[in-house]
Amino acid sequence: xxxxxxxxxxxxxxxxxxxxxxxxxxxxxxxxxxxxxxxxxxxxxxxxxxxxxxxxxxxxxxxxxxxxxxxxxxxxxxxxxxxxxxxxxxxxxxxxxxxxxxxxxxxxxx
Amino acid sequence: xxxxxxxxxxxxxxxxxxxxxxxxxxxxxxxxxxxxxxxxxxxxxxxxxxxxxxxxxxxxxxxxxxxxxxxxxxxxxxxxxxxxxxxxxxxxxxxxxxxxxxxxxxxxxxxxxxxxxxxxxxxxxxxxxxxxxxxxxxxxxxxxxxxxxxxxxxxxxxxxx
Numbered sequence: 001x002x003x004x005x006x007x008x009x010x011x012x013x014x015x016x017x018x019x020x021x022x023x024x025x026x027x028x029x030x031x032x033x034x035x036x037x038x039x040x041x042x043x044x045x046x047x048x049x050x051x052x053x054x055x056x057x058x059x060x061x062x063x064x065x066x067x068x069x070x071x072x073x074x075x076x077x078x079x080x081x082x083x084x085x086x087x088x089x090x091x092x093x094x095x096x097x098x099x100x101x102x103x104x105x106x107x108x109x110x
Numbered sequence: 111x112x113x114x115x116x117x118x119x120x121x122x123x124x125x126x127x128x129x130x131x132x133x134x135x136x137x138x139x140x141x142x143x144x145x146x147x148x149x150x151x152x153x154x155x156x157x158x159x160x161x162x163x164x165x166x167x168x169x170x171x172x173x174x175x176x177x178x179x180x181x182x183x184x185x186x187x188x189x190x191x192x193x194x195x196x197x198x199x200x201x202x203x204x205x206x207x208x209x210x211x212x213x214x215x216x217x218x219x220x221x222x223x224x225x226x227x228x229x230x231x232x233x234x235x236x237x238x239x240x241x242x243x244x245x246x247x248x249x250x251x252x253x254x255x256x257x258x259x260x261x262x263x264x265x266x267x268x269x270x271x
Contacts, residue, residue: 022141022177051148054174054232082166089167089239090232 010040013077013102017048020056020083028056032063036072043105047078052086064096073097075105129197129204132157139180139190139209144173147194151205154196158203159263168261171240172205174233175257178219183211183255202242202262210254216246 067074075097099105155165184190
């Protein structure tokens, strides 16, 4: 499930929650791709993700690559333990910009 | 007993105890059923002695294998079925998945390269990364595919560096 926590002129904060899995990844993929196509800065809050699989990780990777193609930024914030474990297994923890919270993500951008 | 038969017996080594069945499930090969299965896999892994992190890793590997069956085996067909058998062995957990999808050539199941961050093929990568063995073969009855996986209790969990 994806919800928009904060929508400013050039910034979106999207929160993914629960199972980011094969069942829900088509909807999540669309939400993420729409966000990075329209905004300069997109932060994805993963604090409430209880399970993420390869289809969910693929959504994040595609969104990151689309953001880069558009000259936009995509960062991950408040990553849950389970999500971080899967990012590490995929060796993607060094590919994404990961921050403890939104405030530190915004500080890193200034 | 002749010398030759003694040598044969010694070469066979000690007989390994049969795996202890923990759970057998049959479920429709549909994405929304996997969340019903994940809790049972985690509980079985914990029962075998794996810690939380290792149990969660095993859940991911089995879930990805089921996804491969749904997406690449049955190709989204909703009348397919998956059978999952979990068993405890002395030194770990055995996972067997059976389907009735068209036969898959194991050589086509290729995990992604480490430096490749494109979406896709991550599922097979997770299976190889997490499990100690993953053996794809046709079912003995010829009705589909069989995937036998094993995770040892003493295998070192993958750690971020």
